[in-house]
Amino acid sequence: MSTEREELESQEENLVADSNEPIPELSKDELAAELAAIGKILVEQPVEPEIAPAEIDLNALWVVRRLRAKGFEAYLTGGCVRDLLLKKHPKDFDVATNAKPEEVRRIFRNCRLIGRRFLLAHIFFPGGKIVETATFRANPVDVAEDVSEDLLVTQDNVYGDIEQDAIRRDLTINGLFYDPVAGRVIDYVGGRKDLEAGLIRTIGDPEIRFREDPVRILRAVKFASRLGFSIEENTLAAMRRHVGEIPRCAPARIQEEFVRLLTSGQAKAAFSLCLELGILDVLMPELVEGLKMELEGKAGEGQAASGMSPADRSAQWQSLLEALDAVIARETDVPSAVAFSLLLLPGYLALEKSTQNERNWIDKLCVNWAERIRLTRHDQDRIRLLLSTLNLFQNEKMEQKSVQHVVRKPWFREALLLYILQLFAQGKSLEQVGIWKAMAEEIDKPYKQILRGQRPPRPKFRRKFPPGRMQQRRRPHP
Numbered sequence: 045m046s047t048e049r050e051e052l053e054s055q056e057e058n059l060v061a062d063s064n065e066p067i068p069e070l071s072k073d074e075l076a077a078e079l080a081a082i083g084k085i086l087v088e089q090p091v092e093p094e095i096a097p098a099e100i101d102l103n104a105l106w107v108v109r110r111l112r113a114k115g116f117e118a119y120l121t122g123g124c125v126r127d128l129l130l131k132k133h134p135k136d137f138d139v140a141t142n143a144k145p146e147e148v149r150r151i152f153r154n155c156r157l158i159g160r161r162f163l164l165a166h167i168f169f170p171g172g173k174i175v176e177t178a179t180f181r182a183n184p185v186d187v188a189e190d191v192s193e194d195l196l197v198t199q200d201n202v203y204g205d206i207e208q209d210a211i212r213r214d215l216t217i218n219g220l221f222y223d224p225v226a227g228r229v230i231d232y233v234g235g236r237k238d239l240e241a242g243l244i245r246t247i248g249d250p251e252i253r254f255r256e257d258p259v260r261i262l263r264a265v266k267f268a269s270r271l272g273f274s275i276e277e278n279t280l281a282a283m284r285r286h287v288g289e290i291p292r293c294a295p296a297r298i299q300e301e302f303v304r305l306l307t308s309g310q311a312k313a314a315f316s317l318c319l320e321l322g323i324l325d326v327l328m329p330e331l332v333e334g335l336k337m338e339l340e341g342k343a344g345e346g347q348a349a350s351g352m353s354p355a356d357r358s359a360q361w362q363s364l365l366e367a368l369d370a371v372i373a374r375e376t377d378v379p380s381a382v383a384f385s386l387l388l389l390p391g392y393l394a395l396e397k398s399t400q401n402e403r404n405w406i407d408k409l410c411v412n413w414a415e416r417i418r419l420t421r422h423d424q425d426r427i428r429l430l431l432s433t434l435n436l437f438q439n440e441k442m443e444q445k446s447v448q449h450v451v452r453k454p455w456f457r458e459a460l461l462l463y464i465l466q467l468f469a470q471g472k473s474l475e476q477v478g479i480w481k482a483m484a485e486e487i488d489k490p491y492k493q494i495l496r497g498q499r500p501p502r503p504k505f506r507r508k509f510p511p512g513r514m515q516q517r518r519r520p521h522p
Contacts, residue, residue, distance in 0.1 A: 093227025095128045103169045104137035105224055107152070107177060112225070114151055116143040117206065119221040121178075125229065126217050129239055130271070139177045140209060140221065148177050182208040183256075207232050214253065214260045215267065216245050244268045244275045250282035258289040261323065262301040269305070269314035287322050295418035298327065302417055306383040309372045312365035315387075327416055330409040334391020335361060339398040357390040363469040364389060371465060377494045381426035382458050384419070386465055392431050406431065429455055430462050437463040437480065444483075451484045451491075461493055 104120060111118035118141040124134035141148065148165040149155050155167045155177075165177040182204030204212070206221065210232040213219040219233040229236065233247045244264050246253040254260055261283045268275050275283070290298065305314040318324050324332050336354050364386050372378060388409070395402035406428055413419040436442070436450055437459070450456060464477055484491035 094229050095125075095222060095224075095227070097224070097227075099128055099133075100224055101134075101137045101175075103167075103173055104139060104175050107139050107167055107175045108224055110151060111139070111141050111143055111148070111177075114143070116141050116147070117180075118143075119206070119223055119230065121221050122213075122218055125220040125222045126235070126239065128222070129220070129229070129236070137175055139175060140180060140206070141177060142180050142203075142205065143177075144179055144203070148179075180204050180206055180209040181212055183212040206230070211247060213247055214257070214263055216247055217267065217271075217273075219247055238276075242271070242273045244271075244273050244279060246276075246279050246282070250279045251286075254282050254286040255289065257293070258286055259293045259297050259301060261287060261290060261321075262298070262305070265314055265317050265321070265323070266301065266305055266308065269310040269317060270308050283321055288326055290323065290326060291416060295416060299417040299419065302327075303380050303383070306368070306380070306387070307372060307378055309369050311368050311372075311383075312362060315365055316362070328387075328413070330405065330412060331387060331391065334388065334395065334405065337391075339394055339400065357394055360390045360469065361387075364465060367465045367469040370468065371461075375496045376461075377496045377498065378461065379426075379458055381423045381430065382462050382465075384423060385427050385430045385462055388427065388431065389434075389462075389466065403428075403432075426455065426458065430459050433459055434463060434466070437476065440476070447480070447483050448487055451480070451487060451489050456484070456489065457491060457493065460491060 100120070101124075104124075108118040108120065118139055120137060121140040122138045124137045127134040143151070145157050145163040145165050148167075149157055152165070152167050154169070155165050157163050158166055162181065163179075167175045167177055169175065180203060182202050184202045210219040210221065210230075213233070216233045216235040216238045218235070219231075220235045221230040222228075223230060234245075238245050244267055246260070246264075264275060264279065264283060267273065305311060305318070308314060315324070319332070335357050338354070368378065368383065368386055388406070392402050392406065395405055410419060410424040410427065414421075414424065433450070433455075442450075450459075453459075460477065460480060463480075464474065467474055467477065481491045
């Protein structure tokens with residue numbers, strides 16, 4: 045216990061190490077009282093708490109205790125409770141409270157308010173850790189006096205109590221709360237039962253929930269693939285019926301969910317489900333077209349010349365997604381541009397060998413995806429570049445000077461990763477990759493892939509001085 049208290053005291057002294065906000069000033073007596081109270085929470089648990097105290101992040105526990113000391117309710121909520129009950133280590137810990145965002149901001153000086161659709165409080169801790177704190181909210185449709193036929197929720201800053209907050213959430217498995225003081229799980233929506241049964245189910249009528257926020261369809265796909273759960277029958281039927289409403293949501297939210305699906309480590313299962321439900325037909329019809337279109341080889345020999353029939357492309361697409369999952373399982377950070385390029389690779393290669401122009405297909409696709417899922421300009425440019433330069437890595441007769449030219453490019457590491465994923469999917473040897481890495485090391489250029497959570501190395505810039513400045517600096521002092 046003394047070790048935990050020392051760690052908390054150290055965190056209090058070094059609070060907001062990565063923030064420009066001032067550190068909260070506590071007297072020694074106040075700090076001692078805070079730490080004693082937290083120690084009391086850790087010690088005075090029920091005989092058998094539903095979640096082991098050792099599994100709970102001390103920063104999140106500190107936030108809960110501080111809010112309660114100020115007279116507010118506070119609980120752990122959402123994904124962290126779900127993962128802890130599944131015996132998994134949560135990626136982050138979230139807190140729900142009846143304190144308004146402005147009140148949370150006054151209690152924690154190491155706090156910043158963020159969000160447009162609804163306000164959230166981010167409480168910063170040393171090492172880049174953030175505890176996201178949200179105020180209990182109610183469903184705007186439930187409390188509105190005049191409800192229109194269009195149930196799409198655009199504003200969500202309607203405050204409520206803990207039960208209303210649970211009921212307004214998307215899925216039952218995400219509607220759980222945990223009281224770290226009493227050591228019990230609070231369940232208003234039947235989430236524990238669905239966790240035990242391995243079911244993805246909406247809270248309430250799925251028809252209404254998906255009309256309120258069609259992005260919930262993508263979230264249901266995400267959790268079904270990530271957790272290996274099946275989707276409840278009525279929920280699945282409603283997803284099929286309302287998939288066409290997804291484009292009504294903010295493109296930035298759709299893009300965020302798609303990137304999460306790609307980099308979840310379960311991209312193969314997620315995108316297979318998206319293809320089955322018709323999500324890709326609505327948001328990425330160009331991708332589906334590239335996989336299914338009938339192509340004629342450039343020599344007029346048909347599909348046999350290209351070796352890329354629709355069945356071949358679909359099989360290669362599945363293999364590439366499987367390779368992506370394997371690489372992410374090794375904690376490799378895969379940039380979004382590489383992930384999107386991987387999705388398009390089978391269609392691009394087939395078009396490259398056909399009578400059609402693959403670059404026109406990519407240009408049209410990028411324009412449409414920028415509108416539908418807010419594909420960034422950076423990703424658009426990178427996708428064009430990565431796909432068009434992939435053949436360079438397969439050319440074993442390149443001169444050394446040309447190889448060095450490619451290695452010096454700022455996109456070399458991303459292109460090399462895409463090439464590795466292609467070889468991995470085809471089950472080929474990575475010997476050629478070793479040659480490229482050796483060349484990069486010889487001329488002192490970065491080639492190692494960045495791991496998740498690791499900061500990319502800063503590029504080395506040579507300091508430039510204005511004309512005549514260097515002469516002034518070198519002039520000896522009298």
